[in-house]
């Protein structure tokens with residue numbers, strides 16, 4: 001199936017994670033396009049069956065560039081799904097609303113959620129990603145695989 005991964009990444013941590021996810025999804029036989037939120041217009045997203053949006057938090061919210069991008073996206077494929085990834089300092093924080101905000105925007109769009117969003121912890125503002133992030137992404141890829149078989 002066709003998968004678009006669209007990311008925002010200030011210091012490269014989210015990008016690194018999405019490049020890893022791209023590799024494993026390709027190995028599973030999917031056609032994957034990886035794009036920065038800055039390299040594509042939200043109104044001309046390439047059609048896909050699954051969209052993966054990944055972005056960091058800033059001051060408790062999802063970073064502005066991704067919020068604006070999601071606000072403007074137009075999904076043409078009626079049966080498209082999405083999955084969210086959020087890089088953050090403290091995945092357990094109830095004050096940070098990054099994932100929730102992204103979901104709220106997408107609720108108004110013509111797209112449904114494939115599985116719960118994934119929070120990936122960074123050790124400090126500039127990273128690195130916490131050890132074991134690859135395993136979490138392996139599991140996400142596995143979830144994608146099994147959801148598709150249903």
Ligand SMILES: Cc1cc2nc3c(=O)[nH]c(=O)nc-3n(C[C@H](O)[C@H](O)[C@H](O)COP(=O)(O)O)c2cc1C
Nearest residue numbers: 009010011012013014056058059060087088089125
């Ligand atoms: C100005 C600024 C504000 C930030 N605010 C938050 C925050 O509220 N919550 C949080 O978890 N991380 C916050 N961070 C850290 C980001 O989560 C972290 O820089 C990002 O996840 C790193 O991923 P990236 O390299 O893909 O950008 C902030 C970072 C910056 C630069």
